[in-house]
Every structure is written in structure tokens, then in C-alpha cells.
Amino acid sequence: MVQRPLHIAHLYPDLLNLYADKGNIQTLVSRCIWRGIDAEVISVPSGTDPNLCDYDLVLLGGGSDREQALVGRTLRNSQNEWKAAVEDGLPLLAICGGYQLLGEYYQLPDGTKVKGLSILNLVTEAGEPRLIGNVAITSEECGTIVGFENHGGRTWHHHEVLGKVQKGHGNNGQDGSEGVRYKNVFGTYIHGPLLPKNPVLADLVIATAMEYATGERHVLDPLDDTLEQAARDAFLKRRIQVEV
Ligand code: GLN
Secondary structure, eight states: OOSSOEEEEEEOTTTSOGGGTHHHHHHHHHHHHTTTOOEEEEEEOTTOOOOGGGOSEEEEOOOOHHHHHHHHHHHHHTHHHHHHHHHTTOOEEEETHHHHTTSSEEEOTTSOEEEOOOSSSEEEEOOSSOEEEEEEEEETTTEEEEEEEEESOEEEEOSBOSEEEEESOTTTSSSOEEOEEETTEEEESOBSSTTTTOHHHHHHHHHHHHHHHHSSOOOOOOOOOHHHHHHHHHHHHHTSOOOO
């Protein structure tokens, strides 16, 4: 058991919150509370260096190009701490703009390269047109993951992927890959927000954070996901046109 609340850090919610990414935080907290797990959200405002040692889980949401450039600067202040924490297993969920910032660089449409954290061996090149639409991917760990994507950047890497594209564009619109998995890092282009419609992934993230916090493997109590399942079924049927 965790003797203190699970510490969930929401980084730069004032800059990185495209397509209601903060719904991911609400989902994580609700699914903890429903199980009697105490969770505390630490909102880290823009321009502030994070105290990575204090967190059990970090969320980096999506952002516009302008906001990404601002966040990139702050993130790089503590690049070494980030590298060490991720190698040590810090759970990190990074969405779209946040995901791009984990890599070497994110190239803006004018060709300028915004430097990332270089935690992952990953680059994001500018491209046209924007890759927009509903998306479904197949993940080995979580089955089908659904959501929405809207990005100009094309991401390329040789790490494990979060999933394979069933419908949509994914990392670059070409190689059928979506997102990244490295140690306890989950990176993806999927907004929606991601977690409300993907409870299996939400629980994997929570269990990973619990294990990181306690040093022990953690099996979560099951929840009644009837509503979440209905939302997924409706999405798959109406938006992805897959019979469920
Ligand atoms: N600005 C980035 C892009 O367009 C990320 C956008 C996002 O987070 N949705 O590629």
C-alpha cells in the first residue's frame, strides 16, 4: 500500500491542455478514488522547474507550436534530471505536443527546430497536411485504444510503439505506428482526452505509478466500466465505423 497519496504531477496545464487533456488527470484521480486510493494532483505552472523526485506519475499534455516552444525551454533546464528519472522508471504520460517534446526536436512549419528533452531517440519533422481525425490503434498491452488526433508533426523512432494504427494516421501517417513505449513512458498523439474512453490504459498507467511509488507490483481492484464501454462502442461504431 502507498502510505501517502499518489502524487500525480500535471505539468504546465496553463500551456499544455489541448482538446481537454486535463480530462486525463480527472480520469486518473477518479479511478483511484473509486478504489480507495488517495491521489493528489500537483499542478506545476509554466516556467517552473519540476521536482521530479516528488512525483509518482507525470502528465505532459498537448499544445500549440507557440506553447511547445515555451515549454521546451523550461523542460531543458532540468534535462539531466528528466533523463535520470525516466531511466529510473518514473511513469510519464505524454500527449501529442508533450510527446514530441520527449524527443530530440520538434520542427516547426517554418523549418525551425524546437529542441526537446532528448529522453527518447525520436524526432518530429514538420509536414503538410495536418494529420487530423478519429483514430483507433491496437496495443499489445491494452487492446484497442481510441481517440482523436490533430498534429502537423511527423514523428519517427525505433523504440517500441504504443500501438499499430487500425484507423487514422498515428506517428507519421506512413509506417502504421502510433505513439511510443519506453520503460514507464507512454507517449501518444491521441487526445480525446485519451483516458476516459480507454480505461484499460488508464488502469495500466495507475498500476505503473503504484508500483513505482511502492516498489511492489500492484493489482488494481476491478471497476464497473459499463459507461466507459458504451462510450467506446459508440465511438467505434459511429466514428471509426467498426461493428462492435
Ligand atoms: N503543435 C504540434 C503539432 O501540430 C502538437 C499539436 C497537439 O498537441 N495537438 O504537431
